[in-house]
Amino acid sequence: MGSRGVTWAARYDRCVATHLFTARGAATMLLLGSSGFQAALAAGAPWAHLAYGGGHSGTLPGHLRATSAVATVAYAALAATVARRPLPETGQRRLQSGAAALFTVGTALNLASPSLPEKLTWSPVAAALAISLWRSRAEPVKARS
Numbered sequence: 001m002g003s004r005g006v007t008w009a010a011r012y013d014r015c016v017a018t019h020l021f022t023a024r025g026a027a028t029m030l031l032l033g034s035s036g037f038q039a040a041l042a043a044g045a046p047w048a049h050l051a052y053g054g055g056h057s058g059t060l061p062g063h064l065r066a067t068s069a070v071a072t073v074a075y076a077a078l079a080a081t082v083a084r085r086p087l088p089e090t091g092q093r094r095l096q097s098g099a100a101a102l103f104t105v106g107t108a109l110n111l112a113s114p115s116l117p118e119k120l121t122w123s124p125v126a127a128a129l130a131i132s133l134w135r136s137r138a139e140p141v142k143a144r145s
Contacts (some may be wrong), residue, residue, distance in 0.1 A: 005067075016061070022136065023136035023138035026132040027096075027129060027132035030129050031079035032075075034071075035071075035072050035079060038069075038072040041060055041065065045059070048064075052067075053113055053118070054113060055115075057127060082096065093138065097133075097137055099133050100129075106129075107127045111123050
């Protein structure tokens with residue numbers, strides 16, 4: 001039991017429920033999913049047709065696997081920054097506004113992809129990231145209990 005008779009499990013459930021149903025929570029989950037996908041590509045998952053224009057089948061060539069490794073770290077770092085909001089308010093807003101703009105461009109690029117599976121998979125994800133990052137940039141930070 002934690003303070004005031006509330007179990008840690010109940011606190012965890014409340015925290016997860018309130019975080020997941022916000023734009024910030026959606027952005028965090030989508031970024032973590034994207035990071036996981038890039039990590040799998042970097043590790044050699046046979047999903048090359050779903051990335052980088054779909055010009056490869058099976059696993060990605062070495063230089064694109066290295067690019068996916070960098071993307072893994074970038075997406076995870078952005079997810080952590082969105083979730084924890086460690087920057088001053090102005091810096092956080094600028095970071096998320098810039099990321100939303102980049103994901104808007106990413107949506108257009110995915111829509112232009114010659115790979116139908118990539119287009120159908122990543123266009124909605126990039127669009128949802130652009131919207132959730134934009135909407136969550138002004139979400140108030142709740143005091144941690």
